[in-house]
Amino acid sequence: MKTSGKAFSAIGRALVILAIAAIYIVPFYWMLLTSIKSQGDVLVFPPTFWVAQPRWENFGEALSAFPFLRYLLNSVIVSVAIILCQCLTVIPAAYAFARFSFKGQKALFAIALASMMIPAQLVFLPVFLMESRLGMINSYASLILPSATSAFGIFMLRQTFKQVPEEVIEAARLDKTSEFKIMIKIMLPIAKPTIATLALFTFISTWNDYFWPLVLTTDDRVRTLPLGVASLKMAENGIAYHTMMAGNLIIIIPILIVFLFAQRQVVKAFTYMGKK
Amino acid sequence: MKLAKARPYLMIAPAMAVIGVFSLYPVAYMLYLSFFKWNMMGPKIFIGLKNYGDMLSSTDFRQVLGNSLEYMLLSVVAAVSLSFLLALFLRKNTAVNRFLQASVFAPYVISFVSIAFIWSWFMDSDYGLLNYVLKLIGLPAVDWLNDPHVALKSLVIVSVWKGLGFDTLLFVSAFHTIPAYLYEAARLDKARPFAVFRKITLPMLSPTLFFIILTNIIASFKTFETISIMTQGGPLNSTDTLAYYIYQYGFKFFKIGYASAVGVALMLLVGIFTILYFLTLGRRVHYR
Amino acid sequence: MKKRHAYTIATLLCLGCFGAGSIAADTEIQFWYAYTNRIQENNVNLTKKFNQTVGKEKGIHVTATYQGGYGELNQKLQAASIAGSAPEVAVVEIGSMGAFARNGVIAKLGDYARQDNVDLSDFQKGLMGNSYVDGDLYGLPYLRSTPILYMNLEVLKKAGLDPAGPKTWDELASYAKAIKDKTGFPGLEFASDIWLYEAFLLEAGTSVLSDDELSCNVNTQAARDAVRYWKALKESGIIKIVSGADVPKSIVDVVGQRCGMWFQSTGGLTSFMDVAKAHGFTIATAFMPKQQRYATPTGGCNLVIAGKKGDKKKADAAWEFIKWMTSTDQAVYSSGYTGYLPSRVSAGESASIKALYASRPQFKVAVDQLAYATKRPVNPAYAEASEIITSALDAVWINGQDIDTLFVDVEKKVNAILRE
Numbered sequence: 001m002k003t004s005g006k007a008f009s010a011i012g013r014a015l016v017i018l019a020i021a022a023i024y025i026v027p028f029y030w031m032l033l034t035s036i037k038s039q040g041d042v043l044v045f046p047p048t049f050w051v052a053q054p055r056w057e058n059f060g061e062a063l064s065a066f067p068f069l070r071y072l073l074n075s076v077i078v079s080v081a082i083i084l085c086q087c088l089t090v091i092p093a094a095y096a097f098a099r100f101s102f103k104g105q106k107a108l109f110a111i112a113l114a115s116m117m118i119p120a121q122l123v124f125l126p127v128f129l130m131e132s133r134l135g136m137i138n139s140y141a142s143l144i145l146p147s148a149t150s151a152f153g154i155f156m157l158r159q160t161f162k163q164v165p166e167e168v169i170e171a172a173r174l175d176k177t178s179e180f181k182i183m184i185k186i187m188l189p190i191a192k193p194t195i196a197t198l199a200l201f202t203f204i205s206t207w208n209d210y211f212w213p214l215v216l217t218t219d220d221r222v223r224t225l226p227l228g229v230a231s232l233k234m235a236e237n238g239i240a241y242h243t244m245m246a247g248n249l250i251i252i253i254p255i256l257i258v259f260l261f262a263q264r265q266v267v268k269a270f271t272y273m274g275k276k
Numbered sequence: 277m278k279l280a281k282a283r284p285y286l287m288i289a290p291a292m293a294v295i296g297v298f299s300l301y302p303v304a305y306m307l308y309l310s311f312f313k314w315n316m317m318g319p320k321i322f323i324g325l326k327n328y329g330d331m332l333s334s335t336d337f338r339q340v341l342g343n344s345l346e347y348m349l350l351s352v353v354a355a356v357s358l359s360f361l362l363a364l365f366l367r368k369n370t371a372v373n374r375f376l377q378a379s380v381f382a383p384y385v386i387s388f389v390s391i392a393f394i395w396s397w398f399m400d401s402d403y404g405l406l407n408y409v410l411k412l413i414g415l416p417a418v419d420w421l422n423d424p425h426v427a428l429k430s431l432v433i434v435s436v437w438k439g440l441g442f443d444t445l446l447f448v449s450a451f452h453t454i455p456a457y458l459y460e461a462a463r464l465d466k467a468r469p470f471a472v473f474r475k476i477t478l479p480m481l482s483p484t485l486f487f488i489i490l491t492n493i494i495a496s497f498k499t500f501e502t503i504s505i506m507t508q509g510g511p512l513n514s515t516d517t518l519a520y521y522i523y524q525y526g527f528k529f530f531k532i533g534y535a536s537a538v539g540v541a542l543m544l545l546v547g548i549f550t551i552l553y554f555l556t557l558g559r560r561v562h563y564r
Numbered sequence: 565m566k567k568r569h570a571y572t573i574a575t576l577l578c579l580g581c582f583g584a585g586s587i588a589a590d591t592e593i594q595f596w597y598a599y600t601n602r603i604q605e606n607n608v609n610l611t612k613k614f615n616q617t618v619g620k621e622k623g624i625h626v627t628a629t630y631q632g633g634y635g636e637l638n639q640k641l642q643a644a645s646i647a648g649s650a651p652e653v654a655v656v657e658i659g660s661m662g663a664f665a666r667n668g669v670i671a672k673l674g675d676y677a678r679q680d681n682v683d684l685s686d687f688q689k690g691l692m693g694n695s696y697v698d699g700d701l702y703g704l705p706y707l708r709s710t711p712i713l714y715m716n717l718e719v720l721k722k723a724g725l726d727p728a729g730p731k732t733w734d735e736l737a738s739y740a741k742a743i744k745d746k747t748g749f750p751g752l753e754f755a756s757d758i759w760l761y762e763a764f765l766l767e768a769g770t771s772v773l774s775d776d777e778l779s780c781n782v783n784t785q786a787a788r789d790a791v792r793y794w795k796a797l798k799e800s801g802i803i804k805i806v807s808g809a810d811v812p813k814s815i816v817d818v819v820g821q822r823c824g825m826w827f828q829s830t831g832g833l834t835s836f837m838d839v840a841k842a843h844g845f846t847i848a849t850a851f852m853p854k855q856q857r858y859a860t861p862t863g864g865c866n867l868v869i870a871g872k873k874g875d876k877k878k879a880d881a882a883w884e885f886i887k888w889m890t891s892t893d894q895a896v897y898s899s900g901y902t903g904y905l906p907s908r909v910s911a912g913e914s915a916s917i918k919a920l921y922a923s924r925p926q927f928k929v930a931v932d933q934l935a936y937a938t939k940r941p942v943n944p945a946y947a948e949a950s951e952i953i954t955s956a957l958d959a960v961w962i963n964g965q966d967i968d969t970l971f972v973d974v975e976k977k978v979n980a981i982l983r984e
Contacts, residue, residue, distance in 0.1 A: 095287060119519070121542075125526045132646050513955070
């Protein structure tokens with residue numbers, strides 16, 4: 001009795017594992033396959049699952065469909081700049097909210113939290129108008145400034161700073177260490193994991209951001225990769241799925257590689273967050 | 277002395293400045309603009325509450341509102357329940373589980389644009405793999421993105437697929453923080469599985485659950501990439517949600533006043549939901 | 565000693581001044597265009613030629629950038645205009661001229677034309693209607709078109725049909741049925757879009773908008789019956805209608821020879837001929853079939869000046885470019901390269917075009933059809949109204965909804981918008 005029960009659950013478990021793997025791996029395999037097919041091979045029904053002659057030109061065509069290197073550079077510049085700005089604005093703010101008490105503190109913190117509920121889709125029109133009037137459109141600043149801080153980051157980091165035991169700080173203060181040194185030598189090292197996690201999240205969301213670049217750029221100068229991928233859709237001679245998937249692959253592979261290597265770090269980051 | 281007093285204000289100043297300029301001021305400006313008729317190029321014409329009137333009497337707006345609520349409901353329920361079940365299934369730290377977790381998480385790091393492309397290809401009614409598989413098992417093909425009754429659900433599938441890894445991982449981490457002695461005690465008391473779930477698992481997970489539901493609700497209102505790339509609001513406006521509707525009226529038709537009014541509506545909606553949420557479920561979160 | 569130095573310095577200075585004149589920076593201007601394939605090649609080739617000839621002479625350099633379809637380009641142009649980064653030259657779809665002119669996005673061209681003695685009467689009369697807004701000249705006809713009927717001659721032959729093609733809606737229906745019966749594929753395919761709707765209504769003896777463009781005729785018996793006609797054909801399976809968003813799919817069907825006939829712009833002629841050649845079939849073209857009468861809207865784009873106001877140098881450079889692009893030689897080149905109409909009478913009468921028509925009569929159909937052509941609406945609100953109408957067409961033709969109930973609603977909405 002017990003053994004058949006165990007066998008059932010083992011088979012059941014195996015089936016679920018297969019199902020999950022299928023749901024998550026097949027789409028990628030399909031994308032890979034499509035990216036090396038020719039247009040004729042793609043638009044057939046029933047579809048084929050193997051390619052006799054891979055069409056490597058698809059990748060060249062995808063890369064020349066938009067200014068790939070320029071967009072890549074822009075993505076790097078914008079992402080790194082935003083991470084730096086966030087560090088510069090979030091760390092002092094979180095520290096202040098965590099370790100000082102000042103008038104209006106609660107209200108100001110509540111305002112910061114409330115701003116987390118305000119998505120880009122709501123404020124893009126006024127921001128576009130504001131930046132247009134200042135002639136900022138199509139500059140790096142136009143993409144960096146709206147994301148120069150992170151209310152979520154302030155919230156998380158404040159938690160972390162609050163967890164530093166009061167005694168440690170007291171001891172340092174008794175030693176007549178300056179507030180600034182306290183921050184650098186004690187608080188920052190403790191906060192490093194949280195800051196690293198936040199930086200990682202910011203990088204992922206900024207690198208992949210489609211909406212802000214879509215509405216804030218009118219030409220190629222500061223456009224980022226997601227817009228480049230999106231432009232692959234434009235084709236009048238039948239939907240160019242093969243080029244689209246090839247371009248998609250080129251964009252995805254770097255971040256997947258980073259992810260594969262950083263996997264441990266990412267899981268750690270989540271465990272950290274889960275421990276709120 | 278003076279410096280010490282000013283210090284905290286100075287420290288929060290940069291962050292608060294950015295928030296003020298790029299979150300608060302735009303919301304106020306949008307509220308202001310909602311009382312005008314303007315196309316960003318000509319003069320602003322004051323029309324009072326006419327935009328709101330047009331909005332509330334527009335059948336399109338009502339459809340869009342309905343779509344947004346339906347999308348929110350479907351995506352939150354699906355995301356939370358599936359990620360919970362998946363986390364339950366994957367909570368043991370085995371090699372297979374780690375591999376599965378990684379695969380499920382992979383879409384999270386990829387841009388939504390790329391995901392939308394992959395799925396629009398997958399869901400192509402004539403040449404897509406999904407319909408091929410359906411036909412293989414003898415089921416009728418589904419017009420995933422062209423059938424007005426199905427399209428919205430297809431978009432929900434895509435966003436749930438993408439976000440599942442994130443939520444699952446959060447749940448798995450949360451599972452690991454439940455002290456084992458609680459389960460031991462329950463076993464000794466011969467407690468039934470459902471009772472264990474209700475009295476131990478759920479309360480211990482409630483902070484994470486609370487967080488995941490909230491983030492999913494907010495994310496559902498922000499949905500844009502899938503709509504923009506896969507359906508453009510169609511077919512028959514069945515996938516037009518508030519965020520995309522604002523974009524259409526603001527950036528395609530250049531009806532800024534009307535788009536701003538819809539924006540105010542969206543903000544009220546998100547605000548109301550958040551407050552309701554904190555008041556009801558928030559109270560039931562068990563903190564240690 | 566000193567004198568020699570002085571002479572050397574003087575010579576060098578003179579050479580410097582002379583050299584400086586010819587290495588003075590070119591005026592850089594941006595040119596935004598729409599569509600790929602042959603149309604893209606045409607634009608790129610002409611831009612290159614300009615840069616090498618007139619551009620070199622006058623110190624102007626043009627950079628041509630692809631911006632998607634007309635819809636996307638319009639939206640980008642407007643956003644760029646607001647942001648102060650609009651291109652100096654752009655193509656503007658004729659239906660949008662009104663909106664852009666009245667919003668100050670594009671510049672008046674009347675003074676430039678007078679100053680340079682441009683012969684505006686040389687442009688085909690039927691095309692100038694959409695170049696004027698409120699009596700002022702805002703654009704020069706560049707790539708202009710009408711919709712035409714395309715036929716895959718091999719498929720027609722298989723079905724035993726006369727390659728001259730159908731002349732009326734009913735003849736078209738019987739052609740389509742014959743093709744469906746003999747080959748199993750739809751006899752006709754087209755995308756549900758506003759331009760074809762305009763054509764259908766004109767052919768049925770009415771029009772989408774009233775003459776003053778302040779009300780629409782979409783709910784009249786004639787208009788609804790026109791929509792009903794195609795719906796019936798679609799439901800009987802002999803024709804295929806795809807949504808406007810799926811135009812690429814209909815082209816895939818053409819390429820795969822899975823339809824016998826299709827409605828499309830004459831601007832796609834050479835692209836289709838390339839495809840036909842590559843896949844072993846031949847194309848013939850014919851008038852849009854008539855119901856009450858032969859009639860068709862025109863289509864395509866004008867060239868306009870759209871850059872930042874106040875920069876006279878760039879505006880002048882933009883004018884030079886536009887003037888050259890729409891002159892007779894270039895009109896001949898564009899027409900032959902793409903299949904678009906020769907926008908100038910002198911182009912149409914040139915030896916090369918005449919020879920082209922003799923050897924490939926497919927090019928001549930649109931030109932002949934011009935005699936029955938009308939301009940597209942200019943009301944700036946038409947863009948939004950078109951979206952509503954196209955949505956309704958999709959609902960009726962693709963999702964099977966009821967025409968009569970739907971169009972009552974459409975009429976109300978469209979009238980409200982037109983009168984804003």
